[in-house]
Each structure stands twice: as C-alpha cells, then as structure tokens.
Amino acid sequence: MDKTISFKLNGEAVSITTDPLRRLLDVLREDFKCHGVKEGCSEGECGACSVLLNGEMVTPCLIPLGAADGQEVVTVEGITATEKGDIIVQAFADGGAVQCGFCIPGMVVAAYYLLSRNPNPTEDEIRLGISGNLCRCTGYDLIVESIKLAASRGGDIWKK
C-alpha cells in the first residue's frame, strides 16, 4: 500500500507517495535521479550504493524507503556539492584514484564519512574505513593515497 514518506535529501525537504517497502536505493535513483548512487551487488556487500542516513554510512540497497521517513539522507551528490566533498573529488582526480569509476561515488562517501570523524587517519585506518567498499580496478592503493591527500589538503576543514 502506498504511503507518503517525507525526508530530507541533500538538505532539502522532499516527500514521495509510493510503496514504503521499495528499496531506498531505487527511490533515490529512479524518483530523485540521484544516479551517483550505484548498484553493484544489491546485497550490502560492495558499498557502491553508500549514502549517509542521519550521518551514518549505510547501504540503501538493503533499506526500505519507509526507514527514511522523517530522517536525513545525504548522497554523493550532496557531499560533492560541499567544500569538503570537493576536496575529496579533487584529491581523487589528482591522486589517480579513479579507473572505471563504478565504485568511486561510494568511495567518496566512505572517504567523507571517515575524514569527518577522523581528520588525520593512518594508512590502516583508511584501509579499514573503505573496507566495506569493493573496487575491482585499482587495488585500492591510489584510493588510499588520495584520501591521505584529501586529509592533508583539507587540514582544519575536517575538524569543523
């Protein structure tokens, strides 16, 4: 049965009347055209669909839309529109983090989530921070280096 679900999406109040059991992933992609949210596995394993739900990193391929009612969702589109997000994007571009790109929006979300909590992560902490995000192209090293670059370039910004 359809229901009206209201939530905050990338800072804006939105609402939609639909089946609340639909996957949040589908609603974000199909109804709100957040195409940066990628579907890589549909089972919570690859992290390509990562978004922030009330500030926590989650995989919306496993979450029914209803769970977002009254909550706050931030996607890669929302993150990369911020100064912090842009620092990550530029660091990924300069650091050679990007190959086929399919895992990358999820990696950007993971990097943002990590740096927002830990402005100065060690190599191991970065590796742990992106361990829920699979990448088949890069072998991860240049993604890790790029996150280090974003940390140093951002400096105090990450503490705000």
Place this chain on the structure above:
Amino acid sequence: MVTEDISKAIRRIDAVSKSKGTIKYLSDYDLDDYLWGRLVRSSIPRGIIKKINLPDLPEGYFFVSAKDIPEGGKNYLHMIATDWRCFADGDVKYVGETIGILCGPDKTLLEDLYEEINIEYEEAEPAVSIDEGIACKGGAFINGNNIHCSLKLEVGENVDSVFARADKIIEETIETGFQEHVYLETNAAACKKVGDKYQILASAQCPFYIRKSIAPVLGIKPEDIVVQQTTTGGAFGGKEHFPDVLCGPLLLAAYVTGRGVKMIFDREEDIEFSVKRHPSKVMFKTALDKDGNIMAMDSKVYYNVGAYLASSFVVLQRGCFHVTGCYKFPSFRTEGFGVATNTFPSCAFRGFGAPQTLFAVETHMCHIAEKLGIDPLEYKSRYFIKQGDVTSTNGRVVERVMIPEMLNQVLDASDYKRKSREYKYGSGRGIGISFYNHGGAFTGNGESAIIKAKLRLHKYPDGRVEILCGQTEMGQGFHSIMPKIVSRVLEIPMEKVVFDDPNTDRVPDSGPTAASRSTMIVGYLAEKAANLMKPRYDKEEEFEVETNYEHPEGYPWDQASFQGYAYLGYGWGVCVVEVEVDPCTGEVTTRGIWSSHDCGHLIDELIVHGQTNGGILQGIGWASTEVLENVKGHFKQTSISDYIIPTSMDHPKQGVYYVENAYRWGPSGAKGMGELVFNGSGAAYIDAVSRAIGKRISAIPCPTERVMDYMLHGHDFKEEF
C-alpha cells in the same frame, strides 16, 4: 599542454565526473520507453528441451526465441568461431544457455511471469571438469572426442629423444580454476530500431565485435546496426565477446516487438550466467641432466572451454605460446587442447590464456628447484631468455630483455635474498618470486592480416581535434592517454582534443580493445596521425587525416603452423610477495608485494601505477580467495558475499617499479601493459605460501581451508613428485 616527458601524470579526463557520480552508465540512461528484457535460460547442463510452458502473456508482453528468427537469419553469434547459438534450439548444452527473451514494460510483472515459465527437459549426463570432458562423460558432444581445438609447438631437438638420455624426469601437474571478472558494473545493453538501423547501447569493450557478431541473427549487414558504447564500469575481458550474448537476443526482440528493449543484469545473474577465465590443467614432463639442469620440457595444456568454442582457440594458442614463460630451454614441446564441457563457455579474461601457463611454469620451476635444494631465484636465473633468443614459436626475441635490471629493483626493495635465506621452509614465513611476460597485441600477423586497424584525426575550424577510432575506455585510462599523445605532438592543450565513447557509425574500426593492443597499436596510429596533421594544423581550417596499421617488415609469421615471430614487443615483469601463515588456521597474511615491469616508456606514470596495483591484486585474488566451483554444471558461488575478491584490508600497499625500455613501434616508446600486470602475482604469492608451509602447492585458488589442507596432507618439497 603535454610537452615535457609524456610519463608525467595528468588528471584523467573522466576523474571528476566519475567521482561526483555524474557520468552516465547504461543504468543511468533514461530509457523509460524501452521494454525490459529478461533472458530465459537453461536450468540443466545438458539435455533435450521437451516443452516450454509459458504463462498467458498479457498484452505488450512477448517471449522471443529461435523460432522468431526471420528467414535469412542465422541462429548463431559470430565470436571468432560461429558455434555459440544465439538461442538454444532443441537441446541445451550448459546451465544458463539462452532459450528465449521475455520482454515487457513492467519489470515486476515481468519477474512474476518469468517465475511462471516452466521448461520440461529430458536430461542427459553432463561433463563438467576437464577430466570429464576428456573422458567424454555422457558421450562426446563435440568432434566425437570433446576436443574443440588443439595445437602443437616444438623447439629444438625432439623431446622424446632427449628424454631417452635424461638423468631424471620430473612429471608434475599444475591446475588453475575458474575466475569471475566482477567488474563493478554488471552487464547491460539495449537495442532499438531508429530510422532504418538498429541502435545498440552497451557496456562493452568492442563495439565493432557486437555488430559483426549479431547481424547474422536478422540476416542483415553489420552496417545496419549502430553500436554506441556507454561508460563501462570495468570489463577485464568479460565484456569483450560476452555483450554479444545480450545483444543478439535484444536485436531479435527489438525486431519482433518493434520496441526498444533493455537488459541490466543483477549481480547474481551476472556471476551465475556469464563467461569466466578458463580453468586449466598443465601436465609437465621435464628432463634433467645429472646436475639438475633442464634438458627438455614437454607439456600438455588443457583448457576448459565449455560448451562453445567462440574465442577459445585463440586463448589456448596464447596459453601455449606463453608456457615457456621468461625462459629458454634447449628443447621444448607443448600440445594444447581446448576441452568441451557442459559449463558456461569460458572466454577472455585479462591475460587471455597466458596467466594459466605462466602460473604453471613458474610453479613447476620452483618445485624442481626446491627438490634439488636450490633457491628458486637462482634456478630460474639460469634460463632467462634474452634478446635474439629463440621463442616458443621459433621466432626470436626482438627487444632487449631487462629482467636483470628489474630483478635488481625488486630484490633491493623486498630484501628477497636475506629473507629467502632466513625464512626456513615450513616456518610460517615465506617469500616468493615470479617472472612473467605478455606478448603485446594480436599474435603474429594478426594485426595486419585480420584487424587492419584504422584511425582518423579530425580538425575542426575552432582548433579542436577529434580522435576517431573504436577503442573504448573501460577504466584503464585509454581515453586520457590518447588525447595526451595527440596533444603532445600537436602542441595544443589537452582540452582541445576530443575523444568520445565510440559509435560505430562515426568512427573507423581500429580493432578490439583487447590484447593489450590499444596503446601499443592504436596509440601509435594516433601519434602518426598527429604527426601528419601537424604541418597542416595552422594552415587548414577543417580536415582529416587517416592512418592504417602497417606491420614491420622482416618478422614473418605463419598462422597455419604457429611458427615465427608471435610478438614483436613483450611486456616483462618480476614480482615478489612475502607472507605469513598462521600455523593453526592456515590463514595467510600478506606482508609485502613488490613488482617491477617493463612496459616500454610509460605514457602516464599514475595510470600505469593504478593498472599495476589493480592487476597484481586481481592476480593474487585468483590464486587465493576467488573460489568458483562448478557442481554438476552449476556455479556454486553466485554472489560477492561468497565469491571473495580482495578488499582494501587484505593486502598491504605495493612497491611498484618500472624500467625504461622504449619500444620501437609504440607511441613515445610505450608497449602494452594491462594484462602483463595480472600475469605473475599469483605465482609469487603461491611460491611464498608454499615455502611458509613447507609444502608444494600445485593448484589454485588456494584459500585458507586449502592452505590448511596442504599443511596437513601436502607433499614436502623433497618428496618425489
């Protein structure tokens, strides 16, 4: 502007749009007016289709199958061979074989209808493994012997006569398993009639392959089909021929329904029902003299091809050409066999048959050395091939081989010699080393006889230059390197060089994006074209130049006998891996990974670095955790929670090194490298693990439980083989 050394890293042109998620993959296109397609597949590995029971299809829903192929159409896909049927007709040969395509506007309803389809079969006994294929289990279904294809190579004195006087003969079998590509973007394609042509959108490596492959289904010409590549989220060979398997049925569905039809695989579907790396079995017989020197090496190479040949003979050939690795033996013979089984056909995967035989020969060499009590490095060093030496196909190595220089780099970085001395066999610590190569581009005269690559550069009045060729970006960075090559020659900013995803109606056919040939062959054509354009660039408003591939003179190749110069430029690699193995659980921790590669002059050091990291990790995955079993024709692992690829936590940061060895016929001296970097890490990893546990490992993948198994029941290095 790229005027300084071309190796200096630039920003990839797609890096920002990919990071922001604004670039469009096929699943991001607005194709709302297209019907959804769903492949209906065989659920048994072998048998006769007795009856297809379809539910009542509501209006606007269709089931399209072989019977819908129009007069003049043919039920096959042209993938080098033409045996892979677009639709099973009468019988099925493997689990997942396409029987039909169900189409309709509502995806959920389509799923429900799909669930209601019931197909009745008369089942036959399948052959699944290489051994079952050779034994013709259930009766041969190909050529009366289940051998799809075979070849034989010999160098030097006949091995049988050498064996007769050998001091010792060592026989050993090395096996490798299936590997799934796990490109992060699953397969996706769409087809619609636009005007008088069929338009295909596809996540694919080779747009020209698709149109050639599927045109016979409607009995039309390849030119009647336009293929537009869409941003491709990884491929690794898995989107070389396989998109044809989606596009053939989509083409027929578009013809029958008069509508656009699209298909996006979900992950489970993609793992269960797509091509894989060929499992292999290599049986060595090696003759030693009284001092343990190799007098002759004989091998039989078996690849599990699956039900259809498709591109596999070429894969097998490459495998056999690489079975001598980086070595020169006084006498050598190999016989290769492509074995027919009732499994999903195997196809291209990074390395294209070379990784299997390279893994085999590296592992076999280690085992001989260890039996003799010699450090594998020292033993292997005795046989390194050099410039001018005879190759496995009786050609010569044309270029300088810089293995000694590469070796020095990794020895220094890894401290191999000390560790190899100090870590005792079975001590729980181990260090391993491997040597490997990869012949760049198509074998022999394939580039001039078959591919005949063409490229055009178009100058526009506003000064922009467009690169027109069929090469695709699939993550490897090609659409960034090409503008770099052109911009450097023309001395114009990179931003003025345009290179879009290819559309077969707009660009000339420059051959497939495969075989590590794109930079080496097509990049060279771009450099040549830019040189032709340069003197005219300022003078003329708008014009085009075209370059065609020309094979260097003096390097003959005979494709009928596989004799001559198979490759003019090889990539070369050395890899060292260090591990620690938990004596109670068999769990392996990687302590270090170091590699050095010769890929000519690097076009972009950061792109090459990224390719190296990714290839090496994929190779270690293949050798360690990536278990894909086929039980009675069904793949047992069907998701990425049970098919385990490396995560960011599994292996440490790699040390990567390169040597400078400019290639005569490559752009700025570059050679191929995309496959090379996959070819050797698995062998180095397994060498390290087997030394750590003190047991010979002769089959991969080798995940924790198999390491444990080897620890408990494996053979010591000193035992007889």
